[in-house]
Amino acid sequence: MYRVGQKEVDAIAKVLLSGKLFRYHRGGECDRFERRYARFLGVKHVCMASSGTTALTAALVGLGIGPGDEVLVPACTYMATPVSVLAAGAIPVVVDIDETITLSPEAVEQAVGPRTRAVIPVHMWGLACNMTAIMRIARKRELLVVEDACQGVGGAYKGRMLGSIGHAGVFSFNYYKNMTCGEGGAVVTNDDYVAGRARCAVDCCSFYWTGRGKGPVSFVSNGSRASEIEGAMLNVQLDRIGSIVRALRRQKKRILRETADTGLKATPSNSPDYECGSHVMYTLPTEGQADGFAALAGGTVAGKTGRHVYTQWDPIFAHRGAHHPALNPFKLPQNRRCRKRYTKGMCAASLDILNRTVMMGTHPDRRRDRVTQVIKRIKAAAAEVLGPGSSGKKRR
Ligand SMILES: Cc1ncc(COP(=O)(O)O)c(C=O)c1O
Numbered sequence: 001m002y003r004v005g006q007k008e009v010d011a012i013a014k015v016l017l018s019g020k021l022f023r024y025h026r027g028g029e030c031d032r033f034e035r036r037y038a039r040f041l042g043v044k045h046v047c048m049a050s051s052g053t054t055a056l057t058a059a060l061v062g063l064g065i066g067p068g069d070e071v072l073v074p075a076c077t078y079m080a081t082p083v084s085v086l087a088a089g090a091i092p093v094v095v096d097i098d099e100t101i102t103l104s105p106e107a108v109e110q111a112v113g114p115r116t117r118a119v120i121p122v123h124m125w126g127l128a129c130n131m132t133a134i135m136r137i138a139r140k141r142e143l144l145v146v147e148d149a150c151q152g153v154g155g156a157y158k159g160r161m162l163g164s165i166g167h168a169g170v171f172s173f174n175y176y177k178n179m180t181c182g183e184g185g186a187v188v189t190n191d192d193y194v195a196g197r198a199r200c201a202v203d204c205c206s207f208y209w210t211g212r213g214k215g216p217v218s219f220v221s222n223g224s225r226a227s228e229i230e231g232a233m234l235n236v237q238l239d240r241i242g243s244i245v246r247a248l249r250r251q252k253k254r255i256l257r258e259t260a261d262t263g264l265k266a267t268p269s270n271s272p273d274y275e276c277g278s279h280v281m282y283t284l285p286t287e288g289q290a291d292g293f294a295a296l297a298g299g300t301v302a303g304k305t306g307r308h309v310y311t312q313w314d315p316i317f318a319h320r321g322a323h324h325p326a327l328n329p330f331k332l333p334q335n336r337r338c339r340k341r342y343t344k345g346m347c348a349a350s351l352d353i354l355n356r357t358v359m360m361g362t363h364p365d366r367r368r369d370r371v372t373q374v375i376k377r378i379k380a381a382a383a384e385v386l387g388p389g390s391s392g393k394k395r396r
Helices: 006-018 029-041 052-062 080-087 105-111 131-141 192-202 206-210 228-258 287-297 348-354 368-386
Strands: 045-049 070-074 091-095 116-119 144-148 168-172 185-189 279-283 357-361
Touching: 006 228, 029 045, 029 185, 029 228, 045 052, 045 192, 045 228, 052 080, 052 144, 052 168, 052 185, 052 192, 070 080, 080 091, 091 105, 105 131, 116 131, 131 144, 185 192, 192 206, 228 279, 228 368, 287 357, 287 368
Parallel strands: 070 091, 070 116, 116 144, 144 168
Antiparallel strands: 045 185, 168 185, 279 357
């Protein structure tokens, strides 16, 4: 949560006092947010949901992913990404990332098998995936692309908004995200049919409110409808996101520029001018140096956040893919030929990269002198950890 103030309080109070908390009514806040966010992203449809997880599931269901399908997911993401694949009845196949900390296009190409129907590039920690290469492979291998932009709200890839490039995109608006309403999410797409199915996946009774016969035939789904309180807050947050992301990018660029002569290697970026800028990242030569640098500089080793690496996905490793064995995608006959073997060492190259990458969060309201202190700390830590060869001064 970056910036929340009186405007959010007023917008929520107005909804509460109106007594109109349910989203389906003329002039509603959710409708307004969906229209405005679609314009902001340059897409045709936005469908709000209760979370990024439910939105991811709705996107996959919207695209028709289900039992018998494999979906490629990166080795570094929050567990919600592979969980959404299982929630759709399909099987996640874990694929290496590269030094950009996002899905490796080469690994995607190699991982495509006869059952692979889709790929989920994740714009992790505000970084942009190599969407040019991923879309090229997707076209060649006939894959559907769902961008997980849950951590990429407000960011772009070479001028195109994250989430707007694949067949569908997904956002989270939970407390930790660039734009928040406490908990929330959205599916976005340009495809009318996919949007209709996604709306049904979010709210199987949506046809009561929006009109029978207007969308695709409805089906039974779990409820994950957004409320007007979330819509009201997001309408205010949307006014703020542009300046937030500009401030994050500026801060990241300053830190990277002023630490460029330390011997530290900035983690390569697929779109440095357009990504969110929410994290400054360095790739260290060894894991030991990354640990030491993180401790001294006040950073976090990307492989050691405790929840963003495939090795932490306990229920998936245990093949507990649903609450009931008969619904467990790992046991479904349609998934018999899908690849379901997960081992801790299966993406060793990703673990090596993640354990050598150190990240530090930026903040849009950090004052200039505080950023100067951060830069000083990074320089001192680099000198200490990289030793001779680094151009920073050695700390005594
Ligand atoms: C990459 C990624 N995907 C999906 C999600 C799921 O979003 P939510 O927590 O809103 O369900 C998150 C949330 O942390 C995330 O970081």
